[in-house]
Amino acid sequence: MTPAMPSGQAPSAPAGQAPAVPTGQAAIRARKLTKAFGHHVALRGVDLEVAEGEFLTLFGPNGAGKTTLIRIIASLARPSSGTVYVCGQDLGKQATAVRRQIGLISHNPLLYGDLTADENLRFFARLYDLPEAAARIDAILEQVGLTSRRRDPVRTYSRGMVQRLTIARAVLHDPAIMLLDEPYTGLDLQAADMLRGVLQELAASNRTVILTTHNLEQGLEMCNRAAILNRGRIGWQGRRDEVDLDGMKEIYRDVTGRS
Amino acid sequence: MNYLRKILAIVWKDIIAELRTKEMFSAMFVFAVLVIVIFNFAFELRGVDRVREAAPGILWVAVTFAGVLGLNRAFVLEKDRGCLEGLLLAPVDHTAVYFGKMISTLLFMLIVEAFLLPVFTAFFGVNLLNLRLVLVVILGTLGFAGVGTLLSAMTAQTRAREVLLPILLLPVAAPVLIFAVRATAGVLDGLPLSDIARWLELLVAFDVIFPAVAFMSFDYVVKE
Numbered sequence: 001m002t003p004a005m006p007s008g009q010a011p012s013a014p015a016g017q018a019p020a021v022p023t024g025q026a027a028i029r030a031r032k033l034t035k036a037f038g039h040h041v042a043l044r045g046v047d048l049e050v051a052e053g054e055f056l057t058l059f060g061p062n063g064a065g066k067t068t069l070i071r072i073i074a075s076l077a078r079p080s081s082g083t084v085y086v087c088g089q090d091l092g093k094q095a096t097a098v099r100r101q102i103g104l105i106s107h108n109p110l111l112y113g114d115l116t117a118d119e120n121l122r123f124f125a126r127l128y129d130l131p132e133a134a135a136r137i138d139a140i141l142e143q144v145g146l147t148s149r150r151r152d153p154v155r156t157y158s159r160g161m162v163q164r165l166t167i168a169r170a171v172l173h174d175p176a177i178m179l180l181d182e183p184y185t186g187l188d189l190q191a192a193d194m195l196r197g198v199l200q201e202l203a204a205s206n207r208t209v210i211l212t213t214h215n216l217e218q219g220l221e222m223c224n225r226a227a228i229l230n231r232g233r234i235g236w237q238g239r240r241d242e243v244d245l246d247g248m249k250e251i252y253r254d255v256t257g258r259s
Numbered sequence: 260m261n262y263l264r265k266i267l268a269i270v271w272k273d274i275i276a277e278l279r280t281k282e283m284f285s286a287m288f289v290f291a292v293l294v295i296v297i298f299n300f301a302f303e304l305r306g307v308d309r310v311r312e313a314a315p316g317i318l319w320v321a322v323t324f325a326g327v328l329g330l331n332r333a334f335v336l337e338k339d340r341g342c343l344e345g346l347l348l349a350p351v352d353h354t355a356v357y358f359g360k361m362i363s364t365l366l367f368m369l370i371v372e373a374f375l376l377p378v379f380t381a382f383f384g385v386n387l388l389n390l391r392l393v394l395v396v397i398l399g400t401l402g403f404a405g406v407g408t409l410l411s412a413m414t415a416q417t418r419a420r421e422v423l424l425p426i427l428l429l430p431v432a433a434p435v436l437i438f439a440v441r442a443t444a445g446v447l448d449g450l451p452l453s454d455i456a457r458w459l460e461l462l463v464a465f466d467v468i469f470p471a472v473a474f475m476s477f478d479y480v481v482k483e
Binding site: 076 | 342347
């Protein structure tokens with residue numbers, strides 16, 4: 001079952017919290033972003049702008065810096081230099097407010113195995129101060145088809161069920177920006193199909209989406225812009241309608257030196 | 260108020276998970292009892308005076324070892340399952356994560372100690388069940404959990420975390436443990452409160468300093 005996504009509009013922000021993304025404003029704007037881990041430089045002056053409602057797929061081989069970039073945008077990592085603005089807010093100064101606007105799906109479920117689905121979602125609802133959390137949790141568990149297993153510990157779930165709950169957790173607070181870091185990793189066919197359905201709904205909604213993958217076919221499926229990150233730099237970027245899969249394969253080979 | 264609610268949410272989550280598995284409590288309690296049993300056999304403590312001299316040290320060694328075990332698990336479980344990222348992604352000041360985890364650790368340690376004190380009394384024949392000792396145990400455990408939670412978060416990011424935590428923690432927590440042993444000895448010797456007050460004041464000082472340091476540095480510790 002494909003879970004229906006919430007409205008797609010940025011949640012209305014209570015006083016003192018991040019406002020919804022204004023129309024016409026870049027949802028994400030990174031300038032001269034660098035990140036070094038000791039002597040290893042993961043990002044080398046990345047400039048990236050993602051418009052509101054845009055679906056950007058970020059391709060790149062392993063070690064290109066995709067996950068590092070996603071982690072910086074999600075405020076899980078601090079850039080060595082450069083700036084990131086999310087929804088017009090400086091990530092360095094307003095990280096707590098920015099995080100309200102972000103949902104992350106990665107190959108880690110970010111769920112507690114010893115808690116039930118219900119308890120996991122209730123816990124995150126408290127952290128996000130969600131109003132009417134119980135009704136929201138009921139609805140979202142229904143959407144991902146886990147209502148009948150909501151009181152079972154997550155560690156008893158199959159991989160596909162965990163992935164569905166991961167998606168429920170990521171969209172629970174109705175984020176304006178979705179970051180998907182290699183979400184297909186380790187998924188069986190059924191779970192991958194379900195995730196594809198979710199991505200289609202995200203693409204159809206007004207959310208800003210960044211998807212990272214090294215699989216060209218999966219990545220091109222729904223995006224309206226693509227970029228290639230190689231050795232910490234954006235090596236190429238362009239509109240989806242300007243390139244087909246074969247053309248993309250050629251560009252990818254030229255930029256990364258790999259097929 | 261909002262900040263406090265989020266701290267309580269983290270504590271609630273840890274308690275629910277622990278009630279379901281009892282992993283941390285059973286590991287800490289069994290380990291602490293084993294430490295007491297080994298000391299009991301090793302020193303063949305029989306004379307009342309010698310027991311009194313050794314008892315505070317043995318008690319705090321058992322509490323420290325059990326605490327290290329609990330602290331090792333506190334952030335490793337979050338880190339291994341990627342859950343720490345889930346916490347850090349939430350629109351919560353990251354220091355709330357520190358205080359949530361610290362309060363959970365403190366609660367688990369105090370529960371273990373509540374069971375440990377009667378066991379200790381039974382093994383060594385020293386009555387540890389009095390209110391002044393309870394105060395010393397609470398203050399000592401608070402200081403230990405305060406610095407331990409910060410270092411646990413720090414070492415959870417490393418590969419050799421199980422080894423690194425005690426190596427870093429024991430020297431830093433040494434003042435707290437020394438003051439706690441001194442205060443415990445004072446209570447067991449039946450000294451008046453005014454005589455052990457300076458040890459209690461020092462414990463209170465560390466109970467404030469360690470969380471204050473964590474408050475200022477925790478964001479840097481958990482973020483790459």
